[in-house]
Amino acid sequence: MPNKVVVTGFGPFGSHQTNPSAEVAKALTKYPLDDCEVVAHEMRVVYSEVKDTVPKLWVDHDPDLVIHIGVHSEHQCVKIEKQAFADGYCRFDVDGCVPHDNKCVGNLDQTLKSSIDVEGVVEMTKKELKGEMEELCIQSSDDPGRYLCGFSYYLSLSNDNTKALFIHIPPVNEKITVELLTRVVATIILTVFKHF
Numbered sequence: 497m498p499n500k501v502v503v504t505g506f507g508p509f510g511s512h513q514t515n516p517s518a519e520v521a522k523a524l525t526k527y528p529l530d531d532c533e534v535v536a537h538e539m540r541v542v543y544s545e546v547k548d549t550v551p552k553l554w555v556d557h558d559p560d561l562v563i564h565i566g567v568h569s570e571h572q573c574v575k576i577e578k579q580a581f582a583d584g585y586c587r588f589d590v591d592g593c594v595p596h597d598n599k600c601v602g603n604l605d606q607t608l609k610s611s612i613d614v615e616g617v618v619e620m621t622k623k624e625l626k627g628e629m630e631e632l633c634i635q636s637s638d639d640p641g642r643y644l645c646g647f648s649y650y651l652s653l654s655n656d657n658t659k660a661l662f663i664h665i666p667p668v669n670e671k672i673t674v675e676l677l678t679r680v681v682a683t684i685i686l687t688v689f690k691h692f
Contacts, residue, residue, distance in 0.1 A: 498533045499560040499689055502553050503681075506566055506644060509541040509590050516668045516677065517565040523678040529685060535559070541644050543585065543595045550651040561659050561688060562652050565681065566645035568664040572672060574680055575637040576618055577662040579609040580650035584642040600650045608653035610661055613692050617661075620687045625680065631671045634680065637664065661688070 503525075505518030521536040535557055539546050553562065568575065583599040583606070614636045621634055640646040640662050652660035663684060665677050 498531045500533050500535065500557055501529070501561045501563060501685055502535045502537065502557050502559040503563045503565065504537045504539055504550075504553070504648065507538055507540045507590075509644075512567055512667075515567060516665060516674055517567050519668075519674045520565055520665060520677050520681055523674060524682060524685075527678055527682045529682055532685065532689070539644075539648065541590045543589050543593060543644065543647060546644055546648050547595070547600075547651065550648055551655060554652070554655045559659065561661070561685065562656075563681065563685060564645070564648045564652060564660075564662045566640075566648075566662065566664055567667060568641075568645075569667070570664075571666050571669075572631060573633045573635065573666055574677070575635055575664040576614050576684065577610075577637050577640040577645075577649060577664065578614045579607050579638060580640050580646045580653055580662070581642065582606050582608075582650060585647055587643050589644065595647070600647050601654050604654055608650055608657060610653060611658045612661055612688060614661070616692060617684060617687050620691050621680070621684050624683050624687060629680070632666075632676065632680065640664065 505521035649662035
C-alpha cells in the first residue's frame with residue numbers, strides 16, 4: 497500500500513497573486529513519487545479556515561506524512577522548519593482577522609517541534625540533489641514565523657509531530673521555477689520515507 501502524503505499550499509496573499517506554494521502542492525500530485533499517493537489541498541490565508549481545515553485533513557486522510565508549504569521572501573533558499581509556536585499570531589489574514597488572543601491552540605506547549613530529524617533530511621536532500629541545485633540552497637530553520645505558515649504547522653504538530661513538516665519555498669523566477677521547487681519538495685518527501 498502506498499504512503500499517503502497530504503501536501504498543502506496557500507492561496508493568494510499580499511504580492512503573491514499566484515502563490516507558488518499551491519502550485520507546487522498541485523504539481524506534486526502528478527510527480528512520479530515512488531510508493532506515494534499525494535493529496536493536495538490549497539488553503540486560503542485565513543486563520544479560521546486553516547484552523548478547521550488542518551485537523552480535518554488529518555482525520556479524512558489518515559496520512560503517513562503531512563507537508564505544509566508556504567512562500568517566504570528570502571530568494572533562492574528552501575527552508576525546512578523544525579518547530580512552530582503557540583501564540584503571537586497578530587498579523588491580519590486576508591479577511592482582516594487574527595485568532596482569538598493571538599493563539600493557535602490553547603493549553604499546549606509554547607513550542608512544538610517535529611520529531612523528524614530535520615537536519616538529517618536537509619543533508620540527505622542535498623546529497624540527493626548534488627549538482628542540480630546551483631541556484632538554490634536548502635537549510636533548516638527554527639522560525640516559521642507568526643503568520644499562517646507557523647499557525648498551520650503548529651496545528652499539525654499538535655496532531656502528530658512524528659508525521660509533519662513545514663517547507664518554506666522562495667518566490668519563483670526564471671531560474672527558481674515551480675518545476676524545480678516541486679523536484680526539491682518531492683526529494684524531501686522521499687528522503688523522509690527512505691531514511692527517517
